[in-house]
Amino acid sequence: MNNWLKHNSIHFLVAALFLAICFFYFSPAFSGKTIGQNDVTRAQSTQTEINAYKEKGKTVLWTNQIHGGMPAFQIWAPYPNNLTTWIVKGISAVFPSPVGTAFILLIGAYLLFCVLHLHPWLAAAGAIAFTFSCYNIILLAAGHANQAFAISFFAPVIAGILLVLRGRYLIGATLTALFLALEIRANHIQMTYYLLLIILILVGIELYHAKKTGTIKIFIRSALYLAAATALAIAVNASSLWSTYEYGKETIRGKSNLTQQATEPGNGLPRDYAYEWSQGVGECITFLIPNAYGGSSRGSVDKNSNVIKALTGMGADPSQSAYISQSGLPLYWGEKPFTEGSFYFGASICFLFIFGLFIIKSRIKWWLLASVLLSMFLSFGKNWPYLSDLFFDYFPLYNKFRAVESILALAGLCFPILALLAIKETITNNDKAELLKKLKLSFYITAGMCLVVAVLPGLFLSFKTNEHEAFVAQLTQALKVDPATTNSLVNALIEDRTDLAKSDALRSLIFVTLAFVLIWASLKKKINTLALSLGFLALVLTDLWGVDKRYLNNTNFVSRQEVQPPALRDVDAFILRDKDPDYRVIDLTKSIKSDQVTPYFHKSIGGYSAVRLKRFEELMDNQLIKSVNPEVLNMLNTKYIITSDTSEQHLTVKINPYACGHAWFVKDLKYVKGADDEMLSLNDFKAAATAVIDQRYQSLMNQSQQGAADPSGKINLLSYAPDRLVYESHSEKDAVAVFSEIYYDKGWTMTIDGTEKPYFRADYLLRAAQIPAGRHKIEFNFHPASYYTGESISLAGSVLLILALGGTVYAQVRKKRSSQPTL
Structure with missing residues (x-):
């Protein structure tokens, strides 16, 4: 034991350093504060109903809180049979947010190096x-925790x-299975997808090398181990992956139902929506010079800036100048x-x-370079x-993702x-000697770029957007000043x-020069490996710490009491x-697709979700x-409508007397062919009297008993839970009832008096559904096989992963003991 501790003491020292870095960088988190994250606050509105049932000790996989109702898989689901769920909970229990993620980033990367x-x-x-x-620090500041x-x-x-790939099959495959399972459990399919892209490049290069060197059998053996590890990681996450796959086809990332009236592509996200956050080609200079493009949109100029001086010269209130400069x-x-x-x-x-790029000769360089180039080109x-269009149109699943700039997270690792x-x-x-020659060449290239921007910034950078003229015109109108005044203000901004x-640029030039000096000193044998390593560690930490604090610093943290809901x-009261x-x-005073206030208090037609149902979107x-x-x-049982009065200074609420209620019998059935006709029919129908039905469901009803509904027939909601709705009906004749609940056939079942019966859209x-005459108890239950059967598979996969981890540890200990000399 003592020998083991002594042998691994340096790793414990490194881990202690990482903890110290996390403590000092995220120090407010250790005193009970949290990051005031806009995205986290917005997410709270989608979880109100889910959290209410969690407090009662109940798990619900459906919520009616936003967009009329939707599965909760991508909002919250427990997945208790997944081993990685408990690992994640352990990390959260030990480290305050976001320290746990930062520490895993450090430890995981340390393992790789x-x-x-x-x-x-x-x-x-x-x-x-x-x-x-x-980018990693910005994600933490913005609340993109899963990403x-x-x-x-x-x-x-x-x-x-x-x-x-190096022949350490057992330990390598086990670690791959474990960390890939955790990667999938993080539940950010887009980032996992990007990771798989560069893994494919790596495997492709290894395959080429194996063919070239005649070691194809060794490669196949490695590939089989990796395939087994991947299968195990997938099995561990069977419940979440199956649910996501099944649900994904019904969301805005799935196939369009409309053809004639469609405003979106037949499958996947709209291209403009997917490309909305695209990296500018020239913005790649920020890899080297962080503020070459101005930094954050939320960044504000200091009191001595040209903009503040210009605003003050225009007569603006000095106390308001900073606000105007930041917002406009x-x-x-x-x-x-x-x-x-x-x-x-x-x-x-x-x-x-x-x-x-100049000195590395191994094939890993080509993998890293190819990965960087791919991530850069796709980020544009x-x-x-x-x-990008080739990938969007032809590469599987690529058109399901948005914010393409995020693929640069790969470059953030490869660099x-x-x-x-x-x-x-x-x-x-x-x-x-050869290394020194290439070192100088690299220095001339990198330092030269910094020097040009520092001395002649306008040579390559315009400091104007492509919509500069429109921006000037809008600013003139907003400030209500003449064009000359606006131009002087914009020139100050530039x-x-x-x-x-x-x-x-000068800052980056200093760090490039210091790095050059360190490597030069090492090549000249003026410092040893330890001094080089520690010197470079300090250099990198100082450099990135200084820039990261622009985006995530102590001011981002607030006490938990200050993180207030809407x-x-x-009108809500x-x-x-x-x-x-x-x-x-x-x-109606808010955007229906991004309302984060109303769903916090009520079951809302509006809300925000990147995985809302396609039919509701349409x-x-x-x-x-x-x-x-x-x-x-x-028909959506919208009982309350919030509007603003004529002065638009106060909100008012209108009670809708025509809301159809939870369920009702209709007297007329209108059969149509396909989604387009369904949508058109909604333009002119009476929800309480007529049901618009796709003709494919006609066979589910008793055609001989489709007369007018019993006018005295009633159907009432007896009990409500998001995943279990119980009604009681009474009618003198068979009739069709419409339920004001969102249709989703991947888990909802209906029973009448305990016997499962078909329902339709x-x-x-x-x-x-067609309800028989008489008095009946009707019950809808949400019990998706993708989740519950998937949980059984996850349990089996988790057991296998635990056995694999235990077996690997045992094999390594036994191997080490057998290699030790005996007395």
Whole structure:
């Protein structure tokens, strides 16, 4: 035991360093504070109903809180039979948010760099370079917790794969299975998809090498181990993957139901929506110079800036000048709608990445370079659509994702890998003269770029958006000043943008120079490997720490008491007096697709979800956004409508007397052919009297008993839970009932008096069924096989993974003991 501790003492020291870094960077988190994250606050509105049932000890997989109702798989689901669920809970229990994610980023990357045979302190430097790459920190600040958590497993997954490819099959496959299972459990399919892209490149390069060297049998053996590890990771996550796959086909990422009236592509996301956050081609300079494009859209100029001086000169109130400059005069001048910050990888990392391209001879360089180029070209999206459109149109699943710039998270890993391998090469390669020559060339290229921006920033950078003229015109109108005054103000803004770029260019030049000096000193044998490693670690940490604090610092943290839900409005208080468990509300003063206030208090027609149901999306676009169809509100049991008065200063609430209620019998059935006719029929129908039904469901009804409904027939809601609805009906004759509940046939079942009966879709997206005459108990239950059967598979996979981990540890201990000499 003592020998083991002594042998691994340096790893414990590195882990202690990582903990210290996390403690000092995220110190407010250790005193009970949390990050005031907009996205987290918005997510709370989607979880109100789910959390209410969680507090009662109940799990619900459906919520009626937003968009009329939808599965809760991508909002919250427990997955208790998944081993990784408990690992994630353990991390959350030990570390306050977001420290756990940062620590996993550090430890996972450290494992990868150790697998690459780097000196431990050099591996620690690489781990810091990856973890504190600005995009990762920006994600934590913005509240994209799942995305950052998914990125944290990039490095250890690749570490496991490299071990398998090197012939360490058992330990490599087991680690691959474990970390890939955790990667999938992070539940950010887009980032997992991007990771698989570069894994495919790696495997492709290894296959080419195996063919070239005649080692194809060894490659096949490695591939089989990796296939087994992948299958095990998938099995562990069977419940979440199956549910996501099944649900995904019904969401806005699935196939369009409409053909004639469709405003979206037949399958996947609209291209403009997917490409909305595209990296500007020129913005890649921010890898090296963080504020070359102005930094964050939320960034504000200081009191001595040219903009503040110009505003004050115009007569603006000095106390208001800073606010005006921040809200109307953004320092960021790229083409994204807005951004939280730049993709800065570190000046010294960029310098050593270029150096690595010159000196690394192994095939891993080509994998890293190909991965960087692919991520860059795809991140350009609409700004360089040649490759992006090919992927969007033909590559499986690619058109399901948006914010294409996020693929640069891959480059954020590849840059430090090649950079650190370059340092390793300077230590192990004996041709110091050749290395020194390439080092100088790399320095001239990288430092030269910084120097040009510092001295002649306008040579390559315009500091104006492509919509500059329109921006000037809008600003003139908003400030109500003459064009000359606006131009002087905009020129001051351009000067501020220029000064930011020049300042950061000089800053990056200093860090590039310091990195050059460190490597030069090592090549000249003026410092040893330990000094080089520690020096570079300090350099990278200082560089990235300084820039990261622009985006995530102590001011981002607030006490938990300050993280307040949306304020209860008078209209909300009035509506909440209604004790009906299942009415709906629409707020016409807010965007129906992004209302985060109303769903917090009520079951809402509006809300925000990136995985809302496709049919509801189509209904919104055609019946509620262009103009509000009151009959659609009626069929959705929209009992309350929030509007503003004529002065638009106060909100008012209208009670809708025509809301159809929870369920009702209809007297007329209108059969139509296909979704297009269904949608058209909604333009002119009476929800309470007529059900619009696709003719494919006609066979589910007793044709001989489809006369007019019994006028005295009633159907009432007896009990409500999101996943269990119980009704009582009474009618003198068979009749069709429409239920004001969203149709989703992947788990909902209906029983009448305990016997399962068929139901169908009516009015484009509601449930309906033929109810026999008499008094009956009707029950809808949501019990999706994708979740419950998937949980059984997850349990089996988790047991196998535990056995694999235990077996691997046993095999390693036994191997180590057998290799020790006996007395």
